[in-house]
Amino acid sequence: METPFIDKHYKLVTECKQGSKKACFELYRLYAKAMLNVAFRILNDMNEAEDVLQEAFVDAFNKLKDFRQETTFGLWLKQIVINKSINLLRKRRLEWVELENDQLENIAEAEENDDEDIQYRVVQVKEAMQQLPEGYRVVLSLYLLEGYDHEEIAQILSISENTSRTQFLRAKRKLNEVLKIKGVA
Template sequence: MEIGNKDIHYHLIEAAKRYDQSAQFELYNLYVKAMLNVSFRIVNDRDEAEDVIQEAFVNIFKNIDKYRGESTFGAWVKRIVINASINLLKKRRLDFVDVDEAGGMIDDDFETEEESLSLPVIKSAIMELPEGFRAVLTLYLLEGYDHKEIGEVLGITESTSKSQFNRAKKKLREILKERYQYER
């Protein structure tokens, strides 16, 4: 499928495919800040997120001819950034515990605490979570992945993703209770 005029940056993308450096620079500037935020939410380290972004954009422009317009360019870029962020986490050797080994119940009903706490407070608490918990919680709640997709991306089972998500929620509640006296 060829890129259609539906992508608002169609002309920039086409120019970038022709190795037009000014078009590549403009695309970079359009997406870098948002993608840095995506990566930071996953890796929780500003310097590492910046490294991920640089690596991701090198790959994006090296492989831009593979972009076919099946999704928006922004979604394609975001997928590459998420995968690069997850690859960094894999290098750190995340310690995931399978739900079958955990022996705990899975709490499927999660309601956000945003009603009582500000978004910056919740984001700050999420950044305090252990890497495995934070990765799954971020991919599920903030990036919209389901547990099957998270399992595929992280190389874990779907049940492990669910387990990590539920443990992350529990730990997040503990952090919010301890730091902000928030109870639910």
Template sequence: MEAIYVDKHYNLVVECKQGSKKAHYELYKLYSKAMLNTAFRIVDNLNEAEDVLQEAFLDAFARIKDFRQETTFGVWLKQIVVHRSINLLRKRKMDLVDISDEQIENLADDDQAEDDELIYKVTQIKEAMKLLPDGYRLVLSLYLLEGYDHEEIGQILNISENTSRTQFLRAKRKLIELLKQKGIVS
């Protein structure tokens, strides 16, 4: 027997399955900002992230009857967004930017000098991450920023869990090496 996970938006999902356009809109309002941020962190282009978001919601709503509530709607939708974002990257074969500016925006405005130094360091980390090979950046981003574990990353990227762990460790070592070269870490 399959486990069914009931989340706080269960009724909206049920209404969507029954064809309610209002429920579609409510789910969109609930999840669109977070999913746009996820797509943007992966594709690093707002217009493309918006396209990924729209396509992901269209896909999710088209397949909503297949959603069996084995997880939350948000987790299911995030998987769709990540897959669509990765597919877009594969099509354009360009670099990822893995760290968003959200961390900077959430800082307290207590000490401007500390804020400026932190902004500088975040910028340097972003630049160093751009120098990592695509596979390293992708695994690092999915693990650290999106919160996936290695088993999930393996499923998403169609690699083994051990390959994900290895890529992550190599990416972390390479990033630290690059940051040491720039004098960001000692």
């Protein structure tokens, strides 16, 4: 049995497919804030995040006829926003740190140890994350905030899974350094 929330969104998507501008506006209203936050966490620039948001909705509405509702509209739109954000980072010529094989030892063990880190207040962590290099911030955001695993992050960013893991570990260490400087850690 479908929930009223899912039924409403399914109905809105169906109406959008039929050309209802009102339904498109309602979908925009329902998802814009969350998708702006996703883009901002990746890009760390509100103007660019707003541009990505607009482009993502334009693309989503233009490709809505291809959306078969095998997943929710929100998840489908979120993937568009993430891809557009990553593409914008690539345009900035973001260079990912590629690892040498000898640097890959004990990554899983180090990751387990880092999971026991102290809990920080959300606002302070977000502010500290904005100070991270883009590569670190993107992997950290995709992993911790968006819930992607390293295999998915590797596919999204066209990097190796080990690079994703290492960027994540380095991002956590750098985040800890920034928080210590701010007197939080």
